[in-house]
Amino acid sequence: xxxxxxxxxxxxxxxxxxxxxxxxxxxxxxxxxxxxxxxxxxxxxxxxxxxxxxxxxxxxxxxxxxxxxxxxxxxxxxxxxxxxxxxxxxxxxxxxxxxxxxxxxxxxxxxxxxxxxxxxxxxxxxxxxxxxxxxxxxxxxxxxxxxxxxxxxxxxxxxxxxxxxxxxxxxxxxxxxxxxxxxxxxxxxxxxxxxxxxxxxxxxxxxxxxxxxxxxxxxxxxxxxxxxxxxxxxxxxxxxxxxxxxxxxxxxxxxxxxxxxxxxx
Numbered sequence: 001x002x003x004x005x006x007x008x009x010x011x012x013x014x015x016x017x018x019x020x021x022x023x024x025x026x027x028x029x030x031x032x033x034x035x036x037x038x039x040x041x042x043x044x045x046x047x048x049x050x051x052x053x054x055x056x057x058x059x060x061x062x063x064x065x066x067x068x069x070x071x072x073x074x075x076x077x078x079x080x081x082x083x084x085x086x087x088x089x090x091x092x093x094x095x096x097x098x099x100x101x102x103x104x105x106x107x108x109x110x111x112x113x114x115x116x117x118x119x120x121x122x123x124x125x126x127x128x129x130x131x132x133x134x135x136x137x138x139x140x141x142x143x144x145x146x147x148x149x150x151x152x153x154x155x156x157x158x159x160x161x162x163x164x165x166x167x168x169x170x171x172x173x174x175x176x177x178x179x180x181x182x183x184x185x186x187x188x189x190x191x192x193x194x195x196x197x198x199x200x201x202x203x204x205x206x207x208x209x210x211x212x213x214x215x216x217x218x219x220x221x222x223x224x225x226x227x228x229x230x231x232x233x234x235x236x237x238x239x240x241x242x243x244x245x246x247x248x249x250x251x252x253x254x255x256x257x258x259x260x261x262x263x264x265x
Contacts, residue, residue: 001037010044013157016143020100020264025144027152038155045158046081057227058082061207062159064200064231079211080159088165090255097261102141102162104239105232106185106247108204109136109166112226118216123205132170135247135255138229139163169253179203182250185234195233204230
């Protein structure tokens, strides 16, 4: 795909983000679009956000479960870039009016104390480079009409990043079994889903190592202080005005988030 199209689609996604509206699926308009093309569009979209005053604060792994991979027709995760405008604090009420068609998922966040640069990063390297892990909600939000996405669409759309909420609980990953730690997700006081770390590439640390190595091959390091979202351990949760979600990770603690207002779609 030529540079003019890359820039045009990246700009279109950024303008959709600003206007809180969705656009037709990119792959439907560009059937020959490759995943490499989609990442170039993502870079343009993120660059526009940085030009508007945001800064990079971390990365996220997506499409980690076999079910989602089969749905999208891919057999490896994808990734997106976290910016400063995406961070929400636990206890905040997330304004759905600032989003388009949000859904929530619960996962584990790694906050780094040391730089990591792939390739060659192992799960143990990830654990040693991590300051702490926290339960986390990622509120994914697609700029693509009706979530009608293939892998190229979600990659171009910065892995459908919306906002994220870090729980106040902090744990040492050396003292937690990240593969076996169970996760409970409650919606409005009722159990919604259960998960376990092993559902994320065998361990959330494996998913983070995969991303460190994938980005390392592109010359992009993990930097100390960055937040790395390791991939969903829950089903996607629809959210509406007044909803409250709580995810609890065994041996670690919980993260709570509330929602108010009405999304664009």
